[in-house]
Amino acid sequence: MEILIISGMSGAGKSRAAICLEDSGYYIVDNLPAEMMVKFAEFCAAAGGRYDRLAFVYDVRAGEPFDRLTGAVEELRRQGLRCRLLFLEADTKTIINRYKETRRMHPLQAKGLSVEEAVRRERALMQPVRDHADFVLDTSSLSTGKLRSELLNLFGTPSDRGGLNVSVLSFGFKHGIPIESDLVFDVRFMPNPYYVAELKNKTGLDQEVRDFVFSFRQTHEFMAQLEKMITFLLPLYSEEGKTVLVIGIGCTGGHHRSVAVAHELAEYIARMGYQVTENHRDISR
Numbered sequence: 001m002e003i004l005i006i007s008g009m010s011g012a013g014k015s016r017a018a019i020c021l022e023d024s025g026y027y028i029v030d031n032l033p034a035e036m037m038v039k040f041a042e043f044c045a046a047a048g049g050r051y052d053r054l055a056f057v058y059d060v061r062a063g064e065p066f067d068r069l070t071g072a073v074e075e076l077r078r079q080g081l082r083c084r085l086l087f088l089e090a091d092t093k094t095i096i097n098r099y100k101e102t103r104r105m106h107p108l109q110a111k112g113l114s115v116e117e118a119v120r121r122e123r124a125l126m127q128p129v130r131d132h133a134d135f136v137l138d139t140s141s142l143s144t145g146k147l148r149s150e151l152l153n154l155f156g157t158p159s160d161r162g163g164l165n166v167s168v169l170s171f172g173f174k175h176g177i178p179i180e181s182d183l184v185f186d187v188r189f190m191p192n193p194y195y196v197a198e199l200k201n202k203t204g205l206d207q208e209v210r211d212f213v214f215s216f217r218q219t220h221e222f223m224a225q226l227e228k229m230i231t232f233l234l235p236l237y238s239e240e241g242k243t244v245l246v247i248g249i250g251c252t253g254g255h256h257r258s259v260a261v262a263h264e265l266a267e268y269i270a271r272m273g274y275q276v277t278e279n280h281r282d283i284s285r
Contacts, residue, residue: 001045003081004055004155005037005073007129008088009122010107011095013139013147017088018057020148023243024156026055034058034068038075045081059126060107066128073132086154087126087133090140092119145241164238165275167246170204170262172254172282181248183233185226185261190219193256203283204259213260223261227268234274254282 004026006014018028032040037056044051058069076083090098096115099106108118130136135154139147171178173188193199193212202209213219230247237245249265251258259280266278 001041001051001081002053003041003076003083004053005058005069005083005085006055006088007058007069007085007126007133009090009095009119009126010059011098011119012088012090013142014057014059014088016144016147017086017151018055020144020151020241021055021155024152026053026155027051028055028057030057032056032058033064034072037072038079041076041081042079045079060122066126069129070132084134084155085129085132086135086137087130088137088139089123089130090138092116092123094140095119143240145239148241149239164234164242165244165277166234166269167244167277167279168249168262168266168269169246170249170251170254170258170280170283172252172258172285173250174252175254175282175285177250178246178248178281180246182246184248184250187222187249187251187257187261190222190251190257190261191216192252194253199256202256203280204256204261204263205280205283209256210260210263213257214264219261223264226265230265230269231272234269234272254280254285259283 004021006017006021008014018026018030022028027044029037029040037058041054044054073083073085096119099115106113106115106118106122108122109115113121137147137150137154142150169178169181173186177184190213193202193209196212199206199209199212204210204213214223234245247265249258249262262280263278266276269276
């Protein structure tokens with residue numbers, strides 16, 4: 001079992017980091033006292049692989065001496081568990097600006113300190129944790145996407161680092177546009193196999209229908225332009241930290257043209273090396 005402890009300055013991005021890691025398969029536990037980490041890890045280790053990647057978020061809110069955290073890390077390692085400590089920090093100006101944007105109070109402001117004083121005091125309090133960290137990451141200039149990329153480079157599996165999962169979804173406009181779609185393409189300009197008697201009761205998954213749809217010049221020109229756009233967009237979505245992209249392909253009923261095009265597009269995206277799923281929402285209607 002792999003254990004990661006996420007600690008660091010308030011406002012440095014621990015919550016964002018936890019969300020990114022949760023998306024890649026970590027089970028996240030927030031603000032657990034250090035001595036409870038060992039017991040919880042023992043429970044997870046006995047769960048038969050159900051919790052093979054575990055991340056604890058630990059910070060000044062714990063309100064306990066930080067040597068308890070280092071003691072917990074040492075105990076976990078003595079038990080043969082892989083335990084690493086990540087410390088997130090940011091410069092004081094960045095942290096102050098983040099608190100201004102969120103309109104939240106710094107945890108130490110309750111003691112009557114200004115935000116700047118609270119940050120300075122917390123930095124001194126957290127220094128022992130920073131000194132014991134396996135990784136120190138400064139998030140001052142990192143966007144959410146860049147932070148996710150850094151985390152996956154450090155703690156992700158090869159499949160995690162693939163980043164973006166693409167879902168290609170065919171549908172019929174008469175049944176409504178799928179609300180989960182990020183991108184929607186309308187292929188109703190293509191000749192409709194529905195009006196060909198021998199194709200009417202088939203779908204875009206049948207070779208005869210696909211041969212018909214792709215027998216027209218406009219279909220090939222559209223696919224060339226679409227593939228060019230997808231090739232341009234997917235790396236950019238991945239770089240910005242998007243983990244799921246839903247591409248909707250629509251025709252009138254969702255049986256013929258959209259299905260054929262969605263199938264072709266899904267195969268193209270798979271050849272690009274992305275994880276892709278192919279679904280046909282209205283094919284059975």
